[in-house]
Amino acid sequence: MQFREGAFPDHAEKSVRNPASAYTDPSRFEREMERLFRARPVPLGLSCECRDPGSYLTGRIGGVPVAVVRQEDGTLRGFVNACRHRGAPVLSAQGDGLRSIICPYHAWNYRLDGTLRARPLDWGFDDVAKEDCSLLPIAVAERYGLVYGDLDADATIAIDALLEGMQVELAEYGLEGYTHFETRSREWDFNWKLVVDTFTEPYHIPSLHRRSIAKDYDFRNSIWDTYGLSQRTVNFRSTIDVELAQKPEAERRLLPHTTIEYYLLPNVVLTHQIDHLELWRALPIRVDRTLVTTSLYAPAPPQNDSARGYWKKNLDLLLRITENEDFPMMAEIHRGLASGAVKELIYGKLEPALVHYHRALDQLLAEPSQPQIASR
Ligand code: FES
Ligand SMILES: [Fe+2]
Secondary structure, X not given: OOOOOOOOOOOOOOOEEEEOHHHHOHHHHHHHHHHHHXXXXXXXXXXXXXXXXXXXXXXXXXXXXXEEEEOOOOOEEEEEOOOOOOOOOOOOOEEOOOOOEEOOOOOOEEOOOOOEEEOOOHHHHOOOOHHHHOOOEEEEEXXXXXXXXXXXXXXXXXXXXXXXXXXXXXXXXXXXXXXXXXXXEEEEOOOOHHHHHHHXXXXXXXXXXXXXXXXXXEEXXXXXXXXXXXXXXXXXXXXXXXXXXXXXXXXXXXXXXXXXXXXXXXXXXXXXXXXXXXXXXXEEEEOOEEEEEEEEEEOOOOOOHHHHHHHHHHXXXXXXXXXXXXXXXXXXXXXXXXXXXXXXXXXXXXXXXXXXXXXXXXXXXXXXXXXXXXXX
């Protein structure tokens, strides 16, 4: 598959250069953790991952482990995911059916609202008031099926302000009605931003993915729109030709023939692909180490083995491509950057989402009190 003449009509005004240190400098990494993650609300997941009372998801905000739990009254509460006894994570991955939160280390027992219910051999702690041992709260909010968290427990999270207008389109998906199928996680030796970078442009598909998915894409067009610092890209699948040729305009459907990506600052990509949703979370561990989680959501609960098999095959394919082709390349790139020999990266005009993403991060880093924070 080759690019055709006139591809990428949506492009950036000019190419930009980003110094390697944006990916490798530990002091920049610390600043990112502070300003991009700990000082503002960040996306944690989708509401449908924790739909019923007692269901939960876990994540990290700038290195701080967090958990979000659906309460009996249907609201969400969030906590630092660390037991008040000796700091063990009280929850892991995602799950449901909790009646209490029981720490796996010594079985301290918390209510879903994070208050401590009981401690085994409580006499051993009778000089430590239970009231002082609640899980530490964080602020959480959900809207349009998205869950955001803020380490400042008193923060009011203005999701509309964070999405900067992108919510109008996002709302139409009805994200809250999707079913979380499965999440898989893996740690990689590269900077967290490289995860997002790899999704921002289809330019690499004909070469890096020439033996796998290149044939499935059509590069005559690619749509890119910005919403303040946020953005969305639309890339077309090869099947779009048949749709255009065979259906009258009023009957044409876009979604089954596209890969649409919404960039949720700072570290999450929400993708609608053909018939399902994906969420890619890049959770920074160190400047050169990142936990990548990949979640797949189906439009309806799978009713039988064949439906489950279909979604499993989809997730297997996604990870086969990213874990064999994209992410190993990112790890090599990081090694080159860290070696000191590669001084800068070039983001071309035809990689507008890449340019915009890094501009957005730089702006947030430079202006910690930008509008979203001011409106809290
Ligand atoms: S660390 Fe949780 S009960 Fe001990
Ligand atoms: Fe790719």
